[in-house]
Amino acid sequence: MNRQNSKISRRAFVQGVGLSVAAPYVITSTALGAKGTPPASERVTIGKIGCGGRGSGIGGVGCQVVAACDTWKDRRDAWAAHAKCKAYVDFRDVLARDDIDAVCIATPDHWHVPIAIAAARAGKDMYCEKPLSMTVREDQACRNAIRRYGRMFQYGTQQRSSAHCRYGCELVRSGYLGETKAIEVLVPDGSYDSLPVKQEPIPETLDYDMWLGPARWRPHYGQPSSAGKWCFTYDYTLGYISGCGAHPLDILQWAYDTHLTGPWEVEGTGWIPTEGRTDTVLQYNVDFRFANGVKLNVKAGEAAWAGNN
Numbered sequence: 001m002n003r004q005n006s007k008i009s010r011r012a013f014v015q016g017v018g019l020s021v022a023a024p025y026v027i028t029s030t031a032l033g034a035k036g037t038p039p040a041s042e043r044v045t046i047g048k049i050g051c052g053g054r055g056s057g058i059g060g061v062g063c064q065v066v067a068a069c070d071t072w073k074d075r076r077d078a079w080a081a082h083a084k085c086k087a088y089v090d091f092r093d094v095l096a097r098d099d100i101d102a103v104c105i106a107t108p109d110h111w112h113v114p115i116a117i118a119a120a121r122a123g124k125d126m127y128c129e130k131p132l133s134m135t136v137r138e139d140q141a142c143r144n145a146i147r148r149y150g151r152m153f154q155y156g157t158q159q160r161s162s163a164h165c166r167y168g169c170e171l172v173r174s175g176y177l178g179e180t181k182a183i184e185v186l187v188p189d190g191s192y193d194s195l196p197v198k199q200e201p202i203p204e205t206l207d208y209d210m211w212l213g214p215a216r217w218r219p220h221y222g223q224p225s226s227a228g229k230w231c232f233t234y235d236y237t238l239g240y241i242s243g244c245g246a247h248p249l250d251i252l253q254w255a256y257d258t259h260l261t262g263p264w265e266v267e268g269t270g271w272i273p274t275e276g277r278t279d280t281v282l283q284y285n286v287d288f289r290f291a292n293g294v295k296l297n298v299k300a301g302e303a304a305w306a307g308n309n
Contacts, residue, residue: 050106073205095122125152130246169255186301239280263288
């Protein structure tokens, strides 16, 4: 193929395949047949909504962050300084900009779907961090909005872009490992330490009302300061079973070729603490059954976590 004739613009490319070209793994200029850094007119412009740990993976030569949005002043200001762009506390101000092609949604879980639907209405493509939502109804509402407004959407887990995860899935799907009889998955249930209920002053650098958003109002207990705190509160998340479980459950369904269908039956048990602020399920043990009778067991187990390597 003539390399010169194979070139396409980055804006045309993102319109065809979604935000996967933009965040958090970027197709380089070399991969698109160009040399060196692309001109600004060819870069995909990104609005970064959520500038914490999960949102930090966005960037690359193929895109340009032009807006940094976070309810924490230090986070948004730091990213705005790094990207040389404007900082925002309200995501709606980001979506109102006509010069933004797509957004990366990396907020606490309870904000994912409301922002995704608003982004679709605003004509933005998007990359949304895992887990997608807290209910099946929210998932369906998000899907319907994406289809209605004709937007590109990528649900994000970094393992989908991992070479070794893809290779493992290929081994399973090719039949190299033989017939699947049963599947077992271990998911860490976090470092629960009773998290006492103790009201704390709202930091001056936090817009607490915006952080809460669609969640019910409750006194500030310090939970927004890190995922290690809010990820045990049911108002904001389903807990580690979705936050960490999204990774292995996604990959096993990819390998088993059921990521568009899923299991038919689900039954499980777990423990919900009665003291402290934690009210998400821990010590879970869940059984799934697929249409062909293959069973999947998902249970809590710290030995499962080996990092991203």
